[in-house]
Amino acid sequence: MVNLDEIDFNWLAARYSKLKPFVNKQNKINFKDEFLVQNKLMPTIPNRLDYLNWIKSIWRSHVSPGDTFNLIDIGTGYLPIYPILAARLFDNCLVYATDIDHSSLELAASNIDRNNLDDKIKLVGVDRDDNNLIPSEITDNHAQFDFLIMNPPFYDAGQVNRQNIKSNHPSGLNLGSTNELYTEGGELGFILKLINQSIKLKHKVVWYSTLIGIKSNLSILIKYLNKHNISNYALNVINRGNTLRWLLAWSFLPYRLDNSLARSNNKSLFKLNPPSTHHTHNLNHPINLDAMISLINQLSSVYISHRSEGSVFVIIMGINSWSRSSRRAATNPLTPHFNPTKLSISIESHEPNSNTLHFRWLEGFDFQLFISFVKHISTKASSHTSSTSI
Known part of the structure; x- marks a missing residue:
């Protein structure tokens, strides 16, 4: 936001002569x-x-x-x-x-x-x-x-x-x-x-x-x-x-x-605001990104596109593949065919072993798919411990 009170119009008028006729003694544009x-x-x-x-x-x-x-x-x-x-x-x-x-x-x-x-x-x-x-x-x-x-x-x-x-x-x-x-x-x-x-x-x-x-x-x-x-x-x-x-x-x-x-x-x-593209989940114990990647790799149609320091980027191709109803529907030949939808999400953990996961919706049209994925991964991460087989 531009703050007009912070602009010195007299100084500008001194540098740009064509502006001078428009500036009054109160240092305002006239x-x-x-x-x-x-x-x-x-x-x-x-x-x-x-x-x-x-x-x-x-x-x-x-x-x-x-x-x-x-x-x-x-x-x-x-x-x-x-x-x-x-x-x-x-x-x-x-x-x-x-x-x-x-x-x-x-x-x-x-x-x-x-x-x-x-x-x-x-x-x-x-x-x-x-x-x-x-x-x-x-x-x-x-x-x-x-x-x-x-x-x-x-x-x-x-x-x-x-x-x-x-x-x-x-x-x-x-x-x-x-x-x-x-x-x-x-x-x-x-x-x-x-x-x-x-x-x-x-x-x-x-x-x-x-x-x-x-x-x-x-x-x-x-x-x-x-x-x-x-x-x-x-x-x-x-x-x-x-x-x-x-x-x-x-x-x-x-x-x-x-x-x-x-x-x-x-x-x-x-x-009136559009759906939020951010979701934060607090875990009851720390989890590192390597463990997160292992959890994500268990899901079909979800892929790790790349990772950077403190973040992992995932791409979901297709419909929800983690809920029970979706898995049952996938095995039912009478289930209507759904066109794949692409969803890109980043998951951030600002510390090596953090209790907080930050999800950011980067790309896609299906907000409910984003929320469903966030809830699934958050639940899995919350129940995961270092001794648990991933």
Whole structure:
């Protein structure tokens, strides 16, 4: 999270003369209306940067250093703030930025040129009548994107009177153009449209994501994801003064994020969080990793992929092979065939002989299989003693 109080804007203005007109005597950025393009949305920087820092952490959790970060920005606006920030934030970055407003795209091109980012940001116009938020021009010419970001229109075009909104805001506030603020179905309808297209595109984008301005939409969207068997998602909250915004990301790939990236600490979101990828079990006696490996090797369809100091990494291929019901089902010719599912788990013991086992779900879609494996290994490890035959 960026703390604006820690930024010395006067020092920055002394180094970058173009910034000086925007900094006041209180060492704050002074956004005056005369510096803005009228009837266009003026994005606030801090929460955009928080959004990008979150997706950067997600991206770094499962890519190799030096990889190019490929990004799609839906509805980039005349001041393509997400692409410009992303181009500075990521060492190697390529952004495809879309918009339906061609006047905004012309202004965006000028801003990109002034920042010397033409080689990193590509603008793509979208037909207003196109039902797809992600144009085929992008998806057809690129193998895969790492992330998609979106700040959807807030208001429902069919229910809100623009004049009433203006009268309830401070005078001089630049509200933005119609397409930036209004859409059929409002924010919820716009995001559902993206989810529906993501279901068709699936792996074309590793992580789809959106900013959410209406908290009540969050539970509806997560229910919709679950309805379509999209269990791999992540939540985050941006808290800027009196303003709260929520972030939702989802993926059709099996990479499971660390809880610190996928689950919000906000108490009001506890029930909406995705399943935990961490499980800790305290044993009644110490056990070393060699003994753990011996226990794991007794299980069919469970393999040791590799081990490192203090950790062992296992891969489960197939369904539960350790419960009695599963073993009986495997010998029954009438049991329906199940397609194998891959589950990757790390088991850590921070000391050579520790009483505590740390399980981390790394990859896969079957949460119940993960929990079942954790319980089985924990029970076996608890009952194991040095004199017990493994």
